[in-house]
Amino acid sequence: MDVSSTLASLARPADNTARRYLLTLLVLLATIVLYPSLTTPLTFQQQGQLLLEYSSVDFDSIQFQLSVLPRMAMALLVGAAMGLSGSVLQQLTQNRLVSPMTLGTSSGAWLGLICATSLSPAFAAEHGEWAALGGALGAVGLVVLIAGRNGIAGLPVVLAGMALNILLGALAAGILLIDFQQTRGLFVWGAGDLGQIDWLWVNWLWPRLLVGLLILALAPRVLTLMQLGSQGAQARGLSLWPMMLALFAASIWLTSVSITAVGLIGFIGLIAPNVARLCGARTALDELIYSTLLGMLLLLLSDGLALLLNQWLFDLIPSGATAALIGAPALLWLTRRQLAGKDQQALVLPEGALRISRITCWLLPVTICALVVLSIGINRNLSGWTFDWPSSLIWSLRWPRTLTAITAGSGLAVAGVLLQRLLRNPLASPDILGISAGAALAVMATLMIFGSSYFWIKAPLAAFVGSLSVLGMLLVMGRRHQYSPSVLVLVGISLSALLTTALQLGLSKGSADSLALLGWLAGSTYRVSGVQAVVLSVGVLLLICVSLVFCRALTLISIGDKVGLSRGLDVPMARKALLILAALLCALVTSLVGPVAFVGLLAPHMAAMLGARRVTPQVLLSALLGAQLMLAADWMGRVLIFPLQLPLGIVASVVCGVAFVALLVRQRL
Structure with a gap:
């Protein structure tokens, strides 16, 4: 034309x-x-008179x-x-x-x-x-x-x-x-x-x-x-x-x-x-x-x-x-x-090393150990900064937080790897796709309907149902565009906005149970007990081991469905199993810690930049990096504004979000 x-x-x-x-x-x-x-209970005639006169002094007119x-x-x-x-x-x-x-x-x-x-x-x-x-x-x-x-x-x-x-x-x-x-x-x-x-x-x-x-x-x-x-x-x-x-x-x-x-x-x-x-x-x-x-x-x-x-x-x-x-x-x-x-183009993140170096293999475990010592030993009190082993009382409060941060970060990072590989989408993660919001909404609904009795038993099941429901909606809505990466991300963002709004409407009722969820929604570890921390750790560890069993299937699916079918893989069944696995990881972490953003998005990309190109190294490396990010965020939230504390979810979102935006800016420059 x-x-x-x-x-x-x-x-x-x-x-x-x-x-x-x-x-x-x-x-x-x-x-x-x-x-x-x-x-207002005023009639239309009274409203018209007030518009003309604007002089009445009773309560309804005011x-x-x-x-x-x-x-x-x-x-x-x-x-x-x-x-x-x-x-x-x-x-x-x-x-x-x-x-x-x-x-x-x-x-x-x-x-x-x-x-x-x-x-x-x-x-x-x-x-x-x-x-x-x-x-x-x-x-x-x-x-x-x-x-x-x-x-x-x-x-x-x-x-x-x-x-x-x-x-x-x-x-x-x-x-x-x-x-x-x-x-x-x-x-x-x-x-x-x-x-x-x-x-x-x-x-x-x-x-x-x-x-x-x-x-x-x-x-x-x-x-x-x-x-x-x-x-x-x-x-x-x-x-x-x-x-x-x-x-x-x-x-x-x-x-x-x-x-x-x-x-x-x-x-x-x-x-x-x-x-x-x-x-x-x-x-x-x-x-x-x-x-x-x-x-x-x-x-x-x-x-x-x-x-x-x-x-x-x-x-x-x-x-x-x-x-x-x-x-x-x-x-x-x-x-x-x-x-x-x-509109089908997506953001592309920078590439890194082609293989994992030996220094990285040694440095990551050492860094985790150093962060554990930092989290437990270096703290602030009324006298200033201290470095000593905590007393038995402080230790009983601190080790569940440390263990929870490590396992929560690992679980979210592995869930991010599974979603990014399954959807062939570099921007897929539990928070970006709305899976965390779905889990949070389901947990809130469970609390408001059934009360707080046995809440920590009901919460994981409710969170799993919410996460799986959002995943199903993503797959149904993304079918029109052949599960285009950008389309799925935008659908996930829309679902997240809708679910978050429903969450706000539920909280606005102001009941004791809904108000108790405010701290949990910010992402926190300070209320986690020792039993809950151990249950979370065992559950996340088992799910990560199961994900390693599916590494071959995940590799073939990430290459393409036709490649998987040609190698004898039941692609639909394997995809459903891996999606359920990702939903379980997200639900288990979210039900205890609350929604946390960007960890599941950033850790897999950091692992890939360090050279983890195959599935097994990326899963293991992402788990270590996610644990480090959450552990550092938990410690920072505890000491930055002493004697007050910042919720883990906010600190982790800020730290990981800044790093993610820096990666995008680096790619553009």
């Missing part, structure tokens, strides 16, 4: 544009009219004037900002899966706000939007650096952004726990809270969103020319990079000020532009305006769902959680239906 025909097709409006806008506006107006009835109306206005403003921002980002990158959430801007802005609140509360209160903007720009810069110029239009930029979301979320959680006194008001805010008590935040937000009008005025021509490609746009006088940077900065500004006002609201920026295109938006201006309207409608509907759930559960349900309930299935649908051929 030549340039003139391309421009003509882009400029040709849809036949039903007026009808589409009219229908959307009618639905939006109906939602606005019905919205106040979710929170609630309507200072809570319901500001909340509705905030939902409309933030929804418009998120929809417009997502449309700009998707048109700039020509990538339907890009949004403020999948690019890492939301988590970056959130981390910037938390850091500013912790370091300078006065600055955060007055100018928090600049801290959010700095964090968002840093996250986007890192994501673009990882994905590279050729990866912006495909899945690499999305995968990098979602991996960075996990890392930045762990960093934010760690800061929240370390500086609890300064940041304790941010917990609900972090889940996305549209609740208002006056018009203060609405009056603060709307002037800062006027940048959106500038985008609507200047962006359509730029975005239309960019659809011709960089050479075609530059041939028509477009200064490509300055305009791209300006539009990127403007869209990130909309996200940053929205997060400053209401916290994290995910998925709206992803869904609205895609729905706009499905409904017939063809030109750049049409998509921008229609995405803005749909963002307002979607967030208002999500907040209405949150209010209905509040009435049913008699507790606070954050609006961000209900937005995720809508957005995560939408991301699953987009993953299966809307991916193009260029």
Whole structure:
């Protein structure tokens, strides 16, 4: 197709544009009219009188004037900002899966706000939007650096952004726990809270969103020319990079000020532009305006769902959680239906040595022994740093933690090896694929339904069922794309977001059992008893030995199904057995320690970089490396902020996540 025909097709409006806008506006107006009835007993006639008079002083009228109306206005403003921002980002990158959430801007802005609140509360209160903007720009810069110029239009930029979301979320959680006194008001805010008590935040937000009008005025021509490609746009006088940077900065500004006002609201920026295109938006201006309207409608509907759930559960349900309930299935649908051929590429990690050196064979066991001595002997107390053998009481508390960290790290690392080899996916791991989230949700449901009696007997079985269920969903949803590595990872991330939201909804009921799970969900070893540590160690050791028995089958499957069949291997049966083995490892560790991110992803790649190319050496080396990572993380969590402690899961996620991002950046550079 030549340039003139391309421009003509882009400029040709849809036949039903007026009808589409009219229908959307009618639905939006109906939602606005019905919205106040979710929170106030006032009739429509009374609401109309209050809008005209605005002078009544009874409780219902005050609630309507200072809570319901500001909340509705905030939902409309933030929804418009998120929809417009997502449309700009998707048109700039020509990538339907890009949004403020999948690019890492939301988590970056959130981390910037938390850091500013912790370091300078006065600055955060007055100018928090600049801290959010700095964090968002840093996250986007890192994501673009990882994905590279050729990866912006495909899945690499999305995968990098979602991996960075996990890392930045762990960093934010760690800061929240370390500086609890300064940041304790941010917990609900972090889940996305549209609740208002006056018009203060609405009056603060709307002037800062006027940048959106500038985008609507200047962006359509730029975005239309960019659809011709960089050479075609530059041939028509477009200064490509300055305009791209300006539009990127403007869209990130909309996200940053929205997060400053209401916290994290995910998925709206992803869904609205895609729905706009499905409904017939063809030109750049049409998509921008229609995405803005749909963002307002979607967030208002999500907040209405949150209010209905509040009435049913008699507790606070954050609006961000209900937005995720809508957005995560939408991301699953987009993953299966809307991916193009260029989206099948995956991130490639750097290669290392071709064979394991003798120094490595000797160094790893020595390092584990040194870390055990470090974990047990070197500690902090009120007198400072000490190095001595602990007393009998301290020893009885410390050795179960040390043994649990070693075996948990080994189990997650071997599970990562199995998943990466089975799915032929270098990004597969229990946390990235959502298996850990499925196990955690099943454990929480078991605790809330059956109570805490015999919990540590029920938890492993529940976690296994949850892990296996997620694996089954992954295989069913990935069949359409022949189990493409990138597609499976994105499906796993979507499932993880959905399961995590369900987890938040369960915890929001605030029962004693659900609140007891908060520490476990962060990943911890300090409550593990000696008996539990021994049971976990024996179970993980047996499962690792079983995985070594399947090394030949795993080698043939990782090469290709046809190779395995030609060698007489029952590939479907072997794959099912190995998937069950990976689920058992994940379930056993998660049921006792809680969900831990990045260990199962990083350790297999570290082993491969050290020269473990065959299955057996990679399994053994990954187990040793996973044990080292978890042991070091457990010790750091115990001594970094003495006398307080950081949960093992947060420290391990930060340490391993930073190392993983460093590997990706190294590959790009």
